[in-house]
Amino acid sequence: MHFEFATATRIIFGEGTAATLPELARSFGARALVVTGASPERAAAMVSALSAETLAVPGEPTVELVRACARRVRDAACDVVLAIGGGSAIDAGKAIAAIATNGGEPLEFLEVVGKGRTITAAPLPFIAVPTTAGTGSEVTRNAVLGSAEHGVKASLRSPLMLPRVALVDPELTYGLPPAVTAYTGLDALTQLIEPYVSARANPLVDALCADGIARVAGALGRAALDGADRAARRDMALASLFGGLALANAGLGVVHGFAAPLGGGWKAPHGALCAALLPHGMAANVAALQARAPQHPALARYTAIACLLTGRSDASAEDGIEWVQSLSAELKIPPLRAWGIAASDLPGVVEKAARASSMKANPLPLTGEELQAVLTAAW
Secondary structure, three states, rough: OOOOOOOEEEEEEOHHHHHHHHHHHHHHOOOEEEEEOHHHHHHHHHHHOOOOOEEEEOOEEHHHHHHHHHHHHHHHHEEEEEEEEEEHHHHHHHHHHHHHHHHHOOOHEEOOOOOOOOOOOOOOOEEEOOOOOOOOHHHHHHHHHHHOOOOOEEEEHHHHHHEEEEEEEEHOOOOOOOHHHHHHHHHHHHHHHHHHHHOOHHHHHHHHHHHHHHHHHHHHHOOOOOOOOHHHHHHHHHHHHHHHHHHHOOOHHHHHHHHHHHHHHHHOOOHHHHHHHHHHHHHHHHHHHHOOOOOOOOHHHHHHHHHHHHOOOOOHHHHHHHHHHHHHOOOOOOHHHHHHOHHHHHHHHHHHHHHOHHHEEEEEEEEHHHHHHHHHHOO
């Protein structure tokens, strides 16, 4: 048995820990760039004591944004980068910290659509502070960037990009509206299920995924219904963290394979896309495993997932799929067509998804017809 596990240098978790951010930042440098989401006022109290440049990222980060901001970091002589927000803000900060020290054109470093150039210089010290419970980007080694030129999202990736500190304070998620809680929460669940059945699964990731899936099963519905449910918010923050640790070390699968071209081509939240796709991606994998590889360990893992989600020891893999479909209906997850995706767009998305890096870790390759069926069912 051989596997590798890498993560942020330091993880700090707990209610109230965000108050330590100014002191942490000063331990890395004297002048910070603070990257926030669309509501920078949420970060104001945390950074008021810092000498900082502030940048708001209203949507998902792009190659163009990272290019401009890396130049801004160098011009302002910033020596530490902080990101306070959801996955978009954290991915933007991670990429800016890397490009600021490595120079060059960000597209050169991107997978799939770029040249995949290697990050060789250590990025600026980077601190990630998530305000949603979904992406787990605070403990991953990649940043997902949109390329308008290619109509797709792709990753800038390097072990050097792992944050110096991941500061996870569940209190920062208390104000999330129900829809954002639902989208990001189902993204977290996806990022626990896909690594658990991944072709690169390992025992350390397995333990994190099993614990995280059980937490989401008990907490996501409650967190969406009552945003101030402290125990539910804490469990979702932990589950999101565990999902980030898992995907960074075991990969993802079909759902995220589709999320890359869909997110690059349409203005839809990443979590909403994953939420719409998840039960159909699960169903396609289970059917393919039953038909072509009934002894594959991933099939037994889908049964284990069903037991964790339903709380029943006799649950079948199909019961797990039905549980996710039921939760999605309860949380009012919109289909893909709600984001302006037309039926005529689906074949092109299938073609791009087949080349996505996330698809490589799916438990077995899916045919073009199977991929088309997933997308059609989610549409």
